[in-house]
Amino acid sequence: MKKTLFTIILFHFSMLLSAQETFHLVQFNDKKQTNFSLSNPEEYLSASAVNRRKVMDIAIDSTDLPVVQSYIDAVAATGAKIWHPLKWFNAVIVSNANPAEIEKIASVSKVMDMSDKTMGGIQEDLKTETYNYGKSEQQNVLLGIDKMHADGNKGEGIHIAVLDAGFRNYTTNPFFSDLNLGEAFDFYAKNSNVADDHTHGSDVLSTMAAFDEGNYVGGAPEATYYLYRTENTAYESRIEELMWVAAAERADSIGVDIIQSSLGYYDFDDASQNYSHTDLNGKVAWITIGANHAFTKGILVVSSAGNEGVGSWKKISFPSDSPFVLTVGSVNLTTLNKAISSSFGPTADGRTKPDVMAAGEGAWVVKSTGTVSTSNGTSFSAPQMTALCAGLMQALPEGTMPMDIITRLRRAGDKFSAPDSLYGYGIPNYERALLITDLEENESLFKKVKVYPNPVDGTAIKVELPSKFKNMDLEFVWYTMAGQVIQKQEAVNEKNIVLLELPADHRGQYLLLRVSTEEYYKTFKVKVN
Structure with a gap:
């Protein structure tokens, strides 16, 4: 009898060892297909759990969401035995698994052999959600946008109007498949089709809104965008300034928070319309006056400084001369030196411009063809800064004024103590900007x-x-x-x-x-x- 009992125990112990050797942890890429929402935590957390988070000021985040059931079902379909989902790890414990088959599943990130001790341990703050940025990582990290996203500030609830020359293929480009579109409008054709015009706006938009994790993630992928064609590349005329003002008025009436403008003017086909350096005083050009009005309505205007650093003009263009516009210059993404083409200040009345800098030389963008490649110009540094502004607006109390955002970014610049006409106040950072006060x-x-x-x-x-x-x-x-x-x-x-x-x-x-x-x-x- 004792021998039989011993044999049974030994058999069960052997079976347990065998089972342990076949355990795997299958981790998933995301929770995008979830049927639950962060805004309704009562569906998957008890009232006491929700209350504890409120009392301790702990945000409900993606780690609270259950593992997506369809992802688990796909793993089970391979013949693996499902044990328990782990929502904090976004994973499921399995046995009798065929790792090679499971790794073919699109939703699966990796399959980990639980006998491999090197796989264990928490390697990052599980309260945060970060992205695999792909090509956009370096320029996002430069501004602290990775930290901004980890705080949950990805532009949700912020409305951004992009005034440009066109947004070719944005409706078919897979990088914009998750774009939150408010509206699109062509101020020349007077219709909503801006996808058949110039590519410049699509490139600009990508630095903020493109999303394909592992390949490219823009700085504010959850913001809502309003795409306005105000630039006509067939000619250069002051009428383009007035189209810009018309779009700014429309943006104001809709309730837009930020106007992103990678457009600048100073010379035209008709030389009699040209501006001079003495006009760079914040109150002459039509487009600058329009930007000033937008500011008085509570809209933050972010403008590229211009790419005339090596030309005859050299200075910033309009509306970047406005004291109420956040003017963004360009640095080389690798060296962080001023891009040779980046326009500089000061203004005619002696104010420091540009205000701040971001990566514009060697910046990564998503082209209208759906390819990721580098481009040069303040056209691409400015929208990166716009994305940072969107995250700050989301993080700061509702009603934060545009000048407060501008002041924070200036003071958060790495050259705040010694600003100049080439770099302005330098390269700002999300975390530094949050800590800035009026002091x-x-x-x-x-x-x-x-x-x-x-x-x-x-x-x-x-x-x-x-x-x-x-x-x-x-x-x-x-x-x-x-x-x-x-x-x-x-x-x-x-x-x-x-x-x-x-x-x-x-x-x-x-x-x-x-x-x-x-x-x-x-x-x-x-x-x-």
Whole structure:
């Protein structure tokens, strides 16, 4: 009897070992085919789970969505035994699997042998959703758009009007198959067909809206786009400026948030219409006056600086001279040096232009033919900046004014402390822009300020201040690394040491502590154990 029992146990143990050896984890590419929505979490999370996230200010994201059942069914159809889906890993545990057959399934990312210990472990923040950007990775990372997307800010709810010469093949180009189209309108033909005109607008649009993960992802793929043909490539005339104004008015009436314009004017077929450098004062050209009006209506206008750096004109073009337009110059994607063709400032009345820079020389775009290749010009740096603006608008409180966005981006530029007429305020970054306030950062003033212990255990941290801060009103603001406010504390510096409470529920993280006076601030990075 004992021998029989031992044999049975040994048999089951052998079967268990055998089963363990055949376990695999099948991971999927996405959850695009889900029948659930992030806006209705009650369909797949309990009321208490939803409430816990609200109380702890934890966003409901794609890791909360169930694994797509049709993806699991496709794996099961290969003969694999399905055990349990893992929504956090977007995967399913299987046994008796044929990895070669499963890997042929389009929705499958990879099949992992669970006996391979190198496959395990969390390799990224599972609260975030990032993309495989393909060719667009370097230019997106340059502006911090990858971090912006990881925060969930991909342009959703932001309306962008693109004023250009045409958007050839956008309706048939597979990279635009998920395009959120508000409307399209040709201001010359007076119809909605802009897909048979010039290719320039399609190239511009791609840097914002194209989406084919693994090949190319634009900076604001979830924004809604309004495609307006205002440029007529058959001639150069001031009538094109007025068509631009007509489109801007239409955009305003619809409720557009941003006007993206990779168009610029200064000379025309009729030389008597030409502008001069003295006209670059923000109030002469028809198109500039139109951009000024758009600003007063609460629309952010983002304009390419122009590509006249090596020509006779050299300067920025109109409407980039407007003080109310975000003017974008171009750098080489590899060296980050100013692109030789990028137009420069200053304006006739001495203002710094361009405002900011992005990749325009060697920039990756999706052509109207559906191919991904490089192109040159501020035409492509400007829409990348527009995508960053869309993400910032989504991240910041509703009603954030256009000038606040412009100011943030200027101050977030890598040349903010020493702007010039070639680079403006430099290349901005999403995370830096989120942290910008109306205050001015002052490194020398805060040079002797000490924040300790760092890393910090316990529940409090000390800020030691020099005597020049005595009796000053100070504000201390804790932020996440993504720039989201956690808590604020005000204090009068009476003893040169202020004791601050650490934010609750943020253990094991890096946080940012901004210390500010009425005029200046400095941000410290703190590790909370």
